[in-house]
Amino acid sequence: xxxxxxxxxxxxxxxxxxxxxxxxxxxxxxxxxxxxxxxxxxxxxxxxxxxxxxxxxxxxxxxxxxxxxxxxxxxxxxxxxxxxxxxxxxxxxxxxxxxxxxxxxxxxxxxxxxxxxxxxxxxxxxxxxxxxxxxxxxxxxxxxxxxxxxxxxxxxxxxxxxxxxxxxxxxxxxxxxxxxxxxxxxxxxxxxxxxxxxxxxxxxxxxxxxxxxxxxxxxxxxxxxxxxxxxxxxxxxxxxxxxxxxxxxxxxxxxxxxxxxxxxxxxxxxxxxxxxxxxxxxxxxxxxxxxxxxxxxxxxxxxxxxxxxxxxxxxxxxxxxxxxxxxxxxxxxxxxxxxxxxxxxxxxxxxxxxxxxxxxxxxxxxxxxxxxxxxxxxxxxxxxxxxxxxxxxxxxxxxxxxxxxxxxxxxxxxxxxxxxxxxxxxxxxxxxxxxxxxxxxxxxxxxxxxxxxxxxxxxxxxxxxx
Amino acid sequence: xxxxxxxxxxxxxxxxxxxxxxxxxxxxxxxxxxxxxxxxxxxxxxxxxxxxxxxxxxxxxxxxxxxxxxxxxxxxxxxxxxxxxxxxxxxxxxxxxxxxxxxxxxxxxxxxxxxxxxxxxxxxxxxxxxxxxxxxxxxxxxxxxxxxxxxxxxxxxxxxxxxxxxxxxxxxxxxxxxxxxxxxxxxxxxxxxxxxxxxxxxxxxxxxxxxxxxxxxxxxxxxxxxxxxxxxxxxxxxxxxxxxxxxxxxxxxxxxxxxxxxxxxxxxxxxxxxxxxxxxxxxxxxxxxxxxxxxxxxxxxxxxxxxxxxxxxxxxxxxxxxxxxxxxxxxxxxxxxxxxxxxxxxxxxxxxxxxxxxxxxxxxxxxxxxxxxxxxxxxxxxxxxxxxxxxxxxxxxxxxxxxxxxxxxxxxxxxxxxxxxxxxx
Ligand code: SF4
Ligand code: SF4
Numbered sequence: 092x093x094x095x096x097x098x099x100x101x102x103x104x105x106x107x108x109x110x111x112x113x114x115x116x117x118x119x120x121x122x123x124x125x126x127x128x129x130x131x132x133x134x135x136x137x138x139x140x141x142x143x144x145x146x147x148x149x150x151x152x153x154x155x156x157x158x159x160x161x162x163x164x165x166x167x168x169x170x171x172x173x174x175x176x177x178x179x180x181x182x183x184x185x186x187x188x189x190x191x192x193x194x195x196x197x198x199x200x201x202x203x204x205x206x207x208x209x210x211x212x213x214x215x216x217x218x219x220x221x222x223x224x225x226x227x228x229x230x231x232x233x234x235x236x237x238x239x240x241x242x243x244x245x246x247x248x249x250x251x252x253x254x255x256x257x258x259x260x261x262x263x264x265x266x267x268x269x270x271x272x273x274x275x276x277x278x279x280x281x282x283x284x285x286x287x288x289x290x291x292x293x294x295x296x297x298x299x300x301x302x303x304x305x306x307x308x309x310x311x312x313x314x315x316x317x318x319x320x321x322x323x324x325x326x327x328x329x330x331x332x333x334x335x336x337x338x339x340x341x342x343x344x345x346x347x348x349x350x351x352x353x354x355x356x357x358x359x360x361x362x363x364x365x366x367x368x369x370x371x372x373x374x375x376x377x378x379x380x381x382x383x384x385x386x387x388x389x390x391x392x393x394x395x396x397x398x399x400x401x402x403x404x405x406x407x408x409x410x411x412x413x414x415x416x417x418x419x420x421x422x423x424x425x426x427x428x429x430x431x432x433x434x435x436x437x438x439x440x441x442x443x444x445x446x447x448x449x450x451x452x453x454x455x456x457x458x459x460x461x462x463x464x465x466x467x468x469x470x471x472x473x474x475x476x477x478x479x480x481x482x483x484x485x486x487x488x489x490x491x492x493x494x495x496x497x498x499x500x501x502x503x504x505x506x507x508x509x510x511x512x513x514x515x516x517x518x519x520x521x522x523x524x525x526x527x528x529x530x531x532x533x534x535x536x537x538x539x540x541x542x543x544x545x546x547x548x549x550x551x552x553x554x555x556x557x
Numbered sequence: 558x559x560x561x562x563x564x565x566x567x568x569x570x571x572x573x574x575x576x577x578x579x580x581x582x583x584x585x586x587x588x589x590x591x592x593x594x595x596x597x598x599x600x601x602x603x604x605x606x607x608x609x610x611x612x613x614x615x616x617x618x619x620x621x622x623x624x625x626x627x628x629x630x631x632x633x634x635x636x637x638x639x640x641x642x643x644x645x646x647x648x649x650x651x652x653x654x655x656x657x658x659x660x661x662x663x664x665x666x667x668x669x670x671x672x673x674x675x676x677x678x679x680x681x682x683x684x685x686x687x688x689x690x691x692x693x694x695x696x697x698x699x700x701x702x703x704x705x706x707x708x709x710x711x712x713x714x715x716x717x718x719x720x721x722x723x724x725x726x727x728x729x730x731x732x733x734x735x736x737x738x739x740x741x742x743x744x745x746x747x748x749x750x751x752x753x754x755x756x757x758x759x760x761x762x763x764x765x766x767x768x769x770x771x772x773x774x775x776x777x778x779x780x781x782x783x784x785x786x787x788x789x790x791x792x793x794x795x796x797x798x799x800x801x802x803x804x805x806x807x808x809x810x811x812x813x814x815x816x817x818x819x820x821x822x823x824x825x826x827x828x829x830x831x832x833x834x835x836x837x838x839x840x841x842x843x844x845x846x847x848x849x850x851x852x853x854x855x856x857x858x859x860x861x862x863x864x865x866x867x868x869x870x871x872x873x874x875x876x877x878x879x880x881x882x883x884x885x886x887x888x889x890x891x892x893x894x895x896x897x898x899x900x901x902x903x904x905x906x907x908x909x910x911x912x913x914x915x916x917x918x919x920x921x922x923x924x925x926x927x928x929x930x931x932x933x934x935x936x937x938x939x940x941x942x943x944x945x946x947x948x949x950x951x952x953x954x955x956x957x958x959x960x961x962x963x964x965x966x967x968x969x970x971x972x973x974x975x976x977x978x979x980x981x982x
Contacts, residue, residue, distance in 0.1 A: 125702045143930065185607060215607070
């Protein structure tokens with residue numbers, strides 16, 4: 092047993108839901124108690140989807156326990172097929188159904204439905220959401236994708252984007268654009284946006300672009316074995332990584348890596364003298380390993396921050412993260428306990444945190460600015476505007492996002508120069524953020540009388556009254 | 558006071574009982590508001606990562622310096638041997654209580670996994686109560702999805718406390734159901750003006766304020782979902798005062814009237830105390846409910862508040878109910894509301910969500926009250942929705958909130974009108 096207050100990842104069946112909800116023409120029949128339908132609202136509210144996730148929950152109750160739950164599952168699967176007429180179905184159990192051992196795979200097979208039915212084994216008491224997504228996508232690909240003759244023109248698949256992924260929507264668009272600049276068309280992007288029929292024709296692509304190792308790596312490896320498709324190892328987040336990615340694609344295809352970079356502004360923004368004050372700012376980075384490793388490279392080599400700490404919550408990627416951390420001379424923190432992350436941040440006292448929604452709250456509590464770089468995220472990080480993290484536009488977005496929470500350069504000078512001023516002092520906060528300015532609290536020295544803060548000059552506040 | 562009974566109410570309307578996929582929360586969600594109400598209580602769910610994730614999703618941005626709830630996540634080895642699971646639980650509880658010495662009440666909350674593996678949390682609560690007495694009292698109840706739906710979690714929690722309440726022979730009024738503090742204060746002030754007292758509350762804000770109960774206790778419920786608590790109090794000899802629930806002006810007046818009659822409050826005094834707030838409530842409702850008059854409403858099951866709320870919307874806001882779905886229907890509790898609800902709507906209990914969606918689409922109501930999993934998809938189909946959870950999290954009881962309550966329903970319609978106008982230009 093482990094006492095948990097907040098979790099970075101949901102259970103594995105939520106990962107399966109992320110795959111199903113990202114796809115079209117696929118239906119998920121999930122053996123689960125009624126309350127597990129809460130997960131629907133992650134998609135309808137946080138991601139603001141305009142349709143219900145394609146998931147049928149059996150919603151068994153206490154009185155169904157015993158022989159009945161198996162029939163309940165069969166009825167639900169049959170009804171779901173009749174109502175939704177999917178091209179393929181995935182079936183599995185949530186944590187509670189795993190304990191009652193009904194075998195959704197066998198039960199669904201016994202129905203003899205005229206479509207592929209793919210059983211999922213997701214060990215709820217050992218694994219988590221990302222594993223669930225990765226494994227589900229792999230099972231779907233394994234069941235449906237077969238070796239095929241290559242397309243005449245050079246095409247690729249894009250792997251790993253799911254529903255509820257941090258900026259997946261725009262990353263896919265941005266990477267598709269990058270590839271088309273090279274003259275490469277996308278055969279299938281999956282799971283997000285793909286149908287089971289699309290999955291079936293993945294084999295005709297020349298290679299695969301693996302966008303998110305957390306949710307697509309097992310499928311990528313399988314396609315490498317089964318269809319002879321190599322896959323890219325560089326995740327194109329940041330300017331350097333994007334250029335490396337283009338070279339990797341070039342090596343796979345023989346097409347020149349030279350593309351139009353006229354829309355890329357991060358390098359000049361970062362080189363301009365306005366940004367000098369960013370040099371050596373101490374930054375702490377936490378999130379999923381892929382985004383953390385990418386962020387560290389941008390922070391250290393493209394913006395000129397000092398990476399004082401980094402870590403990830405997904406143990407599966409502890410090894411590459413450890414290797415990456417070595418390059419910055421920091422000891423990485425691999426944990427899914429946000430209290431440990433908080434303690435580490437409190438100890439390191441960075442000037443900027445790059446993290447998930449948890450780190451944002453930690454930052455708020457400790458008074459440290461923060462920008463979000465990784466799931467889990469709230470509704471505001473599923474923005475209406477185009478906001479990729481990948482490619483050249485992603486780099487522009489990242490520059491703006493990370494710099495925004497910091498106090499601006501000139502303001503910082505003024506704060507230092509007039510530190511003794513009642514108006515400019517460290518607690519006064521940044522000019523562009525919601526918080527109210529707080530007048531400095533004059534130290535009490537016995538026998539010395541200080542001038543009172545002029546009333547009405549600053550908003551009256553708890554801390555403001557002398 | 559005239560509560561004009563409609564020609565026929567819904568008490569004898571045959572209830573459409575459905576079974577199938579349910580789209581509801583489990584009882585664990587009650588923790589979200591209960592831990593705010595009981596300020597020295599900690600809610601420890603014994604469950605899976607799903608349970609922890611649910612609480613997090615439902616609590617949304619409510620992150621506290623240290624939340625007073627958490628999940629002891631069962632691991633592979635806990636499933637293998639229950640003896641170990643008990644030892645693990647004891648250790649986690651000891652660690653928790655050492656870190657939080659301010660905790661005086663600890664609730665071990667059962668989940669589907671803990672119920673299915675038959676982890677005996679009642680025994681564990683007894684054992685731990687003995688270990689940590691007298692500083693901490695340990696209770697147990699189940700908020701599992703296989704046994705409880707949404708607000709039933711509060712019912713299970715309160716019912717678990719009842720057997721341990723001290724005994725009394727005093728004639729006291731007990732008000733049952735968690736309310737936001739401001740609303741509770743309004744309720745107490747109205748009762749005080751009527752000269753009714755002493756009044757006790759369940760749940761209490763702190764362990765030290767827990768009420769006593771006995772044969773001379775009479776109790777009134779402020780929430781319709783407290784069936785088990787009702788039964789537990791009745792077993793302790795307390796007597797229930799049936800009444801419509803205190804939503805809207807009419808509901809509040811009827812609720813107060815039932816208590817006033819029990820305590821022999823003179824009609825004059827009742828009029829004198831309630832006249833002004835009644836007038837205020839009526840005026841506020843009239844302003845807030847303009848958009849609601851003549852419109853139809855469809856309730857998906859969620860909290861068991863549906864029947865009293867449908868009564869309020871039809872009688873005080875001029876709406877027509879098409880279907881009123883409720884996860885459970887306790888006739889003994891919502892009977893007085895059913896009497897007042899004009900006949901006509903389908904009253905449904907339980908759910909087969911796909912079939913219910915078919916009915917909702919066919920009826921095309923002006924307003925659909927539903928959960929967050931359905932709201933945006935229905936909006937995208939062109940329906941106007943009011944998400945139901947807000948009705949549980951927002952102060953909505955008694956006179957001063959009556960206008961706000963109507964406003965919760967009219968706002969989506971008002972918004973639709975604004976956006977439509979913009980689109981038309
Ligand atoms: S329905 Fe059961 S398993 Fe799911 S969150 Fe609720 S208690 Fe946990
Ligand atoms: S406003 Fe700035 S500091 Fe606050 S949460 Fe957003 S990015 Fe972080």
